[in-house]
Amino acid sequence: MNEDSIKANIVQWTKSNADFTDPSAQRHWASEEIFWGVFSIPEDDIDVIGDVNGLDVVELGCGTAYFSAWLAKRGARPVGVDPTPAQLATARRMQAETGIEFPLVEAAAESVPLPDASFDLALSEYGASLWADPEQWVREAARLLRPGGRLIFLTNSILVYLCAPDIGVTTEQLQRPLFGMGRIQWPGEVGIEYHLPHGRWIGLLRDNGFAIEALHELRAHEDAVDPGYYDFVTVEWGRKWPAEEIWVARKL
Amino acid sequence: MSARNVEAWTRANTDYTDARAEEAWGKDEIDWGIWAVPESEVHALPDVSGKDVVELGCGTAYFGAWLKRRGARRVVGVDPTPAQLETARRCMAKTGIELELVQAFGEDVPLPDASFDLVISEHGAAAWADPERWLPEAYRLLRPGGRLVFLHTSPLAYCCFPAVGQITEQLQRPYFGLDAVVWPGDDGVEYQLTHAEWISLLRETGFLVERLIELQATESAVTHEYYNDVPVEWARQWPEEEIWVASKP
Numbered sequence: 001m002n003e004d005s006i007k008a009n010i011v012q013w014t015k016s017n018a019d020f021t022d023p024s025a026q027r028h029w030a031s032e033e034i035f036w037g038v039f040s041i042p043e044d045d046i047d048v049i050g051d052v053n054g055l056d057v058v059e060l061g062c063g064t065a066y067f068s069a070w071l072a073k074r075g076a077r078p079v080g081v082d083p084t085p086a087q088l089a090t091a092r093r094m095q096a097e098t099g100i101e102f103p104l105v106e107a108a109a110e111s112v113p114l115p116d117a118s119f120d121l122a123l124s125e126y127g128a129s130l131w132a133d134p135e136q137w138v139r140e141a142a143r144l145l146r147p148g149g150r151l152i153f154l155t156n157s158i159l160v161y162l163c164a165p166d167i168g169v170t171t172e173q174l175q176r177p178l179f180g181m182g183r184i185q186w187p188g189e190v191g192i193e194y195h196l197p198h199g200r201w202i203g204l205l206r207d208n209g210f211a212i213e214a215l216h217e218l219r220a221h222e223d224a225v226d227p228g229y230y231d232f233v234t235v236e237w238g239r240k241w242p243a244e245e246i247w248v249a250r251k252l
Numbered sequence: 253m254s255a256r257n258v259e260a261w262t263r264a265n266t267d268y269t270d271a272r273a274e275e276a277w278g279k280d281e282i283d284w285g286i287w288a289v290p291e292s293e294v295h296a297l298p299d300v301s302g303k304d305v306v307e308l309g310c311g312t313a314y315f316g317a318w319l320k321r322r323g324a325r326r327v328v329g330v331d332p333t334p335a336q337l338e339t340a341r342r343c344m345a346k347t348g349i350e351l352e353l354v355q356a357f358g359e360d361v362p363l364p365d366a367s368f369d370l371v372i373s374e375h376g377a378a379a380w381a382d383p384e385r386w387l388p389e390a391y392r393l394l395r396p397g398g399r400l401v402f403l404h405t406s407p408l409a410y411c412c413f414p415a416v417g418q419i420t421e422q423l424q425r426p427y428f429g430l431d432a433v434v435w436p437g438d439d440g441v442e443y444q445l446t447h448a449e450w451i452s453l454l455r456e457t458g459f460l461v462e463r464l465i466e467l468q469a470t471e472s473a474v475t476h477e478y479y480n481d482v483p484v485e486w487a488r489q490w491p492e493e494e495i496w497v498a499s500k501p
Contacts, residue, residue: 158408159408162408162490163423172422173421173423174412174422174490177488177490178408178466178489178490178491197466197491199463199494202461203463206462206463211461212460213455214448214451214452214455215447217428219428239426239428240426240427240428241411241426241428242427242428242446242448
């Protein structure tokens with residue numbers, strides 16, 4: 001296990017929770033619609049998830065668990081998994097406030113204390129997909145899913161990784177090589193991220209027994225606006241190039 | 253593929269591919285793309301021994317010749333450009349390697365359904381034919397369990413080419429809406445999709461996506477003498493070419 005990146009990311013997300021995810025949790029939990037990413041692209045526009053009614057869902061890196069709450073409202077039975085106690089405390093407060101209750105498990109996605117083949121959908125929206133070691137969390141996702149279950153995750157696009165300067169907003173210039181990309185700690189940041197090229201995502205998913213169903217490269221809508229807290233990219237950039245991407249894979 | 257691509261490749265054959273055909277046919281090792289990345293490193297191909305292969309957009313058919321030498325039972329090269337097929341016939345006569353050559357576009361191949369184990373395209377149909385039409389043709393031509401392997405320029409490279417001149421380290425055009433591109437001063441029509449669109453089209457056609465191999469220029473690679481709009485330094489940092497591998501269930 002990557003104890004160092006797990007520890008670093010708990011520190012990072014304890015701070016981010018105090019700064020943003022705790023104060024914004026109520027607004028996120030209250031949404032009746034499912035939204036994707038920093039440009040708030042409605043699920044109804046891109047139709048990634050489909051009907052979740054009655055599905056057992058595990059969210060890997062749930063943070064304050066608003067995404068699980070959205071799925072619970074649509075009839076799913078979610079379990080939220082996250083290593084950061086502060087975010088889980090916020091999630092518990094929201095459960096008490098809203099009456100939307102589901103299990104929360106304090107664990108890193110690299111090693112999840114839940115039984116094999118017990119879920120129909122494994123989900124990660126800027127959770128394990130960016131902050132956990134892909135070799136380990138994708139294997140865990142495969143283990144947790146029943147045959148035919150789906151893995152859906154959103155993370156930063158390759159182009160954002162390539163065009164983001166060390167500090168500041170994403171540019172139109174290639175700032176770093178694609179070859180050799182993987183684990184990165186941005187200068188001045190505490191957290192440690194993992195980014196893979198598309199070829200390696202496909203290889204890793206196939207090696208873990210997944211069929212590739214879809215890749216959604218997200219485009220900012222005409223009426224989208226610059227992100228607030230997550231200000232790594234502008235809306236003008238996000239209309240020309242994908243800032244985020246969603247992978248959909250099915251366990252064979 | 254349009255008639256203008258036949259004109260473009262008739263000229264390119266006179267300028268380059270004809271003169272280089274015999275050397276290409278003579279190579280013992282299979283390699284990929286303008287950086288000549290060895291197949292022994294990327295393992296994109298299945299074992300072709302005893303298999304039936306069709307190459308869509310074969311040009312002078314050197315890739316087909318390599319596969320025939322590796323024991324493929326039958327290799328059919330399909331290309332719409334008569335001049336390149338003429339060069340291929342000359343190489344067949346010189347080497348004694350027997351391929352079947354068919355003059356046709358990758359979008360409309362006059363060969364029967366389910367008659368091949370491997371469909372290959374190396375900067376052929378994969379770059380110069382309409383993917384909405386050639387992928388269904390590839391699927392139709394394959395037997396169940398068969399493989400499609402194709403190489404083309406990466407969408408990242410597309411984004412970084414200016415209208416004229418060498419590739420840059422700058423995003424020159426949007427990624428969304430890549431499609432049919434006619435480069436100024438160049439007569440051919442090239443087709444490119446985003447990665448998401450390639451996956452979607454492969455899936456809709458019925459293929460399973462097996463692999464995407466993003467090719468890195470090796471340490472010993474040098475900037476290509478003819479396809480010289482990408483310096484090797486660029487291709488050591490970013491994938492200028494990529495290979496998709498898909499299978500027919």
